Amino acid sequence: EVQLVESGGGLVQPGGSLRLSCVASGFIFSNYGMNWVRQAPGKGLEWVSYISTSGTTKYYADSVKGRFTISRDNAKNSLYLQMNSLRDEDTAVYYCAPPGGGQGIAVTVSS
Amino acid sequence: QTVVTQEPSLTVSPGGTVTLTCASSTGAVTTGYYPDWFQQKPGQAPRALIYTTSNKYSWTPARFSGSLLGGKAALTLSGVQPEDEADYYCLLYFGGTKGVFGGGTRLTVL
Numbered sequence: 067e068v069q070l071v072e073s074g075g076g077l078v079q080p081g082g083s084l085r086l087s088c089v090a091s092g093f094i095f096s097n098y099g100m101n102w103v104r105q106a107p108g109k110g111l112e113w114v115s116y117i118s119t120s121g122t123t124k125y126y127a128d129s130v131k132g133r134f135t136i137s138r139d140n141a142k143n144s145l146y147l148q149m150n151s152l153r154d155e156d157t158a159v160y161y162c163a164p165p166g167g168g169q170g171i172a173v174t175v176s177s
Numbered sequence: 178q179t180v181v182t183q184e185p186s187l188t189v190s191p192g193g194t195v196t197l198t199c200a201s202s203t204g205a206v207t208t209g210y211y212p213d214w215f216q217q218k219p220g221q222a223p224r225a226l227i228y229t230t231s232n233k234y235s236w237t238p239a240r241f242s243g244s245l246l247g248g249k250a251a252l253t254l255s256g257v258q259p260e261d262e263a264d265y266y267c268l269l270y271f272g273g274t275k276g277v278f279g280g281g282t283r284l285t286v287l
Contacts, residue, residue: 068236093235111266113276123272164225164234
């Protein structure tokens with residue numbers, strides 16, 4: 067059974083930092099490029115970042131480039147998102163995908 | 178500004194077949210856009226269904242298939258089930274490096 071354990075969110079002040087984690091099981095994690103996507107309340111999905119299977123190739127949305135860093139540890143079936151210089155507009159629920167379907171990670175940036 | 182356009186809503190009868198499409202403001206969608214498809218049921222997290230045009234994950238039901246159709250990415254559901262009622266989002270990668278989601282298609286099974 068495919069499962070995700072997502073963690074690391076919370077309430078943070080503007081300018082602060084958070085590190086999101088996603089631990090996957092039930093599929094061959096190292097076979098897939100991975101994404102972080104986010105969804106603000108009542109909105110559609112927004113792509114945030116992509117990392118290749120080996121971790122050598124990384125892409126970012128313009129809105130987060132230079133502030134967020136994606137990484138992975140295939141030995142631990144884990145995906146990470148280091149988020150620095152957080153802004154109000156980063157407030158959203160963050161999901162790792164594939165597979166998705168986890169509970170998501172709520173991030174609230176507010177003073 | 179790159180825009181990805183999907184049908185806002187579609188309705189299909191149980192057991193029927195429906196095709197959802199995904200268009201790019203820059204022109205025809207090709208495999209170089211690496212189209213992905215996600216399903217999001219009400220109150221739930223999105224779930225990846227299809228990657229790079231037509232590849233299925235181990236958890237993707239067989240009735241879902243991805244393709245290119247008439248210059249668009251397409252997601253076809255054959256033998257629709259009531260549990261397929263959901264929002265469906267496509268994701269295109271522009272220049273292979275910038276992902277952009279479409280606005281989503283709300284599929285009603287009625």
